[in-house]
Amino acid sequence: MSAPNNTYDPVEVAALSPEELQRMQAEALAAIGTASDLAELKTARIAHFGDRAPLTLANAEIGALPPAARAEAGKRIGTVRAVIKQALSDRQAELEADRDRRVLVDEAVDVTSPWDRHLDGARHPITTVGERLIDVFVNMGYEVAEGPEVEAEWYNFDALNFPPDHPAREMQDTIFVEGPDPSQRSGVVLRTHTSPVQIRAMLTRPVPLYVVSPGRCYRSDALDATHSPVFHQIECLAVDEGLTMADLRGAITAFVDAMFGEGLQTRLRPDYFPFTEPSADVSMECHVCRGASTKPGGEPCRVCRSQGWIEIAGCGMVNPRVLVACGIDPDRYSGFAFGLGIDRSVMIRHGVSDIRDTLEGDVRFSRAFGMEA
């Protein structure tokens, strides 16, 4: 403990003598010089330069010197401290370099060895591609509407302008829910398309209305490589003032750009759906061969079967009768709808040749697609 003191005590300040300081310096430099690794150097630093090192303690005694002697002693001790500090720093650099050369090399491991301690999870491509399809529409400002899979016939057919007993109903092989007795129909079906969600949306949401409805659908189809009785559709519905087929084409183009790549041509051809008038089917230029397979000498294309075009969707202007059934004034509003198979999109986009692969739940299938499409 030191304090300003005018009483000169030569014994107490012997540590500040030049000889003593030289000795401390010599000891410190010896210890630093013989430290063979960073741990020994750290020990030497603590012993000779730490809070309890003799040199540090000596430094604290400067205050005990008469004022006239302080400058001299301070200068001496400062010199010694600088020498030791420099030696520590130099030795530190040497030893670190040495460690980097020797020790880190010794510690090298085989970083290529696996650490696969957990199972790889994955999401189903119908989920992930479905999300991408949804996102394309959501980014255009559509909202996602949902509906039940076991659905009233009225929503699935009648409200969509499928007249009773019209052969149009036969276009979609329907699975019916059993009625209360054999003579009575239930009026309930497994929905054959996602279009009944259009009706639900129009009945419950205000216009203008922009919705996209993804979901599972059912038809009484035999299961084969390209047909599944359980499948997934997504469709968009826009109802607003002044919508035309030109807007429909705009939506289709934006959609194909986002999903399959920019600049692919699309083509509409007349088709028939009771709930749209006019109706069309949509083909896009094959995103794989871009039509090259149809040219003389072109490589055959598996994706479009060398047709150059791939049918991707059905679409049309919402039939005014459908608007009427939903209480929307067809003189003021018009709409368009555009629907496609999610399963089919997965098949086209990812080269799935057998739809059964999407249904069997083989872990290899989903794992191949990972977490995002």
Place this chain on the structure above:
Amino acid sequence: MRLPLSWLLEYAAISLSPDDEAGVKEMAERLTACGLEVESVEPVGQDITGVVVAEVVEIEELTGFNKPIRYCQVSTGDGQDRRVICGAANFVVGDRVALAPPGAVLPGGFEIGARKTYGRVSEGMICSAAELAIGEDHSGIMVLPADAPLGTDFVSYAGLRDVVFDINVTPDKGYALSVRGVARELAISYQVPFTDPADVGLLPGYATVSPDVYPVAIEDATACDRFVVREVRGGDPATPTPLAMKIRLARAGQRTVSLAVDVTNYLLLELGQPLHAFDRDHLAGGIVVRRARPGEQLETLDHVVRTLDPEDILITDSSGPISLAGTMGGVATEVSETSRDLVIEAAHFSPRGIARMSRRHKLASEASARFERGVDPELPVRASARAATMLAALSGGTAPPGYSTAAVDIEPVTISMAADYPDEVAGVIYGLDTVLARLREVGCTIGQAPARAPAEPTAPAEHAKPAALDPPAMLAGGQYTSPHAQADHGKHDRSGVALLVTPPSWRPDLTDPADLAEEVIRLEGYQNIPVRAVRAAGGRGLTGRQRLRRAVSRTLGYHGFVEVMSSPFTSAADFDKLQLSADDPRRRAVRLANPLSDDEPLMRTTLLPGMFRTLTRNLGRGFSDVSLYETGLVFRPRPDAAPTAPILRVDRAPAVHELAQLTAALPDQPLRIGAVLTGNVDLPGYWGAGRAAGWQDAIEAARDVLRTSRLQFDVRADQHQPWHPGRCAALFVQTEEGHEWLAGHAGELHPRVITAFGLPPRTTAMELDMSVIEAAADALPPVQSPDLPAYPPAVQDVALVVPDAVPEADVERALAEGVADAGDVTLESLRLFDIYTGAQIAAGHKSLAYTLRFRAPDRTLTAEEASTARDAAVAEAARRTGAVLRGA
């Protein structure tokens, strides 16, 4: 619908050779572009060469074989007669036949050579229709008309080189199920003249009603509005069908039967009008069209005796039903090889009536397909006239010129459409001239309002024709807007010009302005519709529920689960395998009337059985460490559900109570998420052993889902099938309102369930109701940022001994709540780090060791403060669960 090019070109004035591949391809594309999708283009006759017309000069009957064999001498007129073996016997000396001499090639690349057979050298063969791919008739060789020129190439003589278009006709386009309809579309597409086949081959006086013809009456006007009958008398029933007709029928996929049937089929294909011929000798009394009476039966031409439904539409005579109207004739009045006098029917039946009858009897015919899609009601008079004329001419009979008829007046449909409505629909300015021209091309008449120019009373055979309208006059001022027009969509033109459009009789599908707009737009070409940039729709993005669903899916995916989509169909056998009790609500399932498989007639009420099957499929494919998850709806009928859903009106929006009726008939359809696990979840490797999936992993998967939802939740022991009664957790979520909702179950499966589904021992599973979780999570307020005090924590460990039966969760909750009651010390975390049972503690007890981590918001906690808080926690645990500090 299969139609040969040659038939179409007879009525559409297009010059196109079947050998012009590019031209044929273009025609197919044009048909598709106008809405008649060509599914295939099949060249025919191109693969036949060297077949010539020959005459049979001499026949030697060979004996000693197990069937009659003829050795025939045939001449092609070149003086070099050939001898050929023939197995048919339907010809005589002098008949002309199609001869394939050595070197000729028949369909399928079948090359003819001279060969020895039946002990003779056969220099070629005499061809049957089937061998020339113009029919299915193998029963004999084809006898050609006597005037077939000897030595002529048969392919060019018969016009065999052709192209057959197979057209997929959509259900709205009944008119396109005929040469008439398709040729008309071609004529429009190519802008060439069209000859209406309904106008050709008619003799003068065809449109007169005659009292001498077999009498008819319509009893039920809702069943039939036109019924026309003609007679052919004294024809030779053995008359062969002309070769050209046979070939066309074959190209269209129709079998050749007899002259009478072939002629009616031919005209059905050409005009689209179904026709039926009765044997007059088998008719008794006047023909009446009516509905069936109770108990009536009819044996149809397919030899099925059908019990009739009171709704069935019948053709009857005094003996009772003789034909299912527009669907199939009856056996009793069928024309046969002895029928000399025929009664020919052409009618127009209720499309819906025919559709229902066809479905009811599961009997679809060429006739019913057309009637339910819409047949031109003005055709019966003409089509029957052509049939009678053709039959009389071919069979040597006579056909009285007149007809007998019964008819109900039909109001012609007139559609009021704003002149620029097609423009508004398409987003293209077509202009009035184009709209008028296109509508006229499809056969529409465009005229003034009926109030100004009332339609003349028209004869049944005539179209209603309002006064024709001059387009320029109409542009001047819009005076043609009907003052009486109803509020009809698409009617109001910005410029005030409304068109009154009467569609042609062959287009019953045109009923609305939108239908007319489509005609204009499709004929102008969909390819000419511009692409307009998407306008921003201003949506609010995904809902919280939709985002949560994605987050949950990712959570399980990142935790090693693979998503699958299992079959949603199930059966009572699955419920048995799940060990469900007889009154378990999961046994109440939606039953399908026409399931894909009779073995699975129900909709799933739980995801698990389908997932079990997917799991075993993966095991069967050599995977032993499998963790699967699935999200999907399950279907849970409500006990109080309405038995049926009504079919509501569609001419206005339903009322709220009507929609409620629909909802009442539907089952609850909650979204579920399930997971099943077997094998290792931690894999063995050079780092050490693996770890098999246990009940904890299934429960943890459920916890992962709930944590993702941010809901507070509680895990409790439960006994619930199909889980192991001692290893089943029920998970409850806490709602914002303080309610507790069951979210689902998790744990190890019951050993009996494992055996029943053939699963590996100790398979574990969880199933949660996402609808419950979403509903609860939807109400959560946004997360509020926590305080993050920088003062150091104080950590204390405690070991508590409790009886085995005390759930750990209860101890944990008591500890947490004990601290909460002890002032401003925060229990930042509470973690169970050991469970011990054994010699060190009393039997029937377990020791639970916890680390409690305390922190204060405003100061460094002293050891005393931490101990006080710990003691409070322990005291609460002691009070609630009887916990005793270990070693105390």
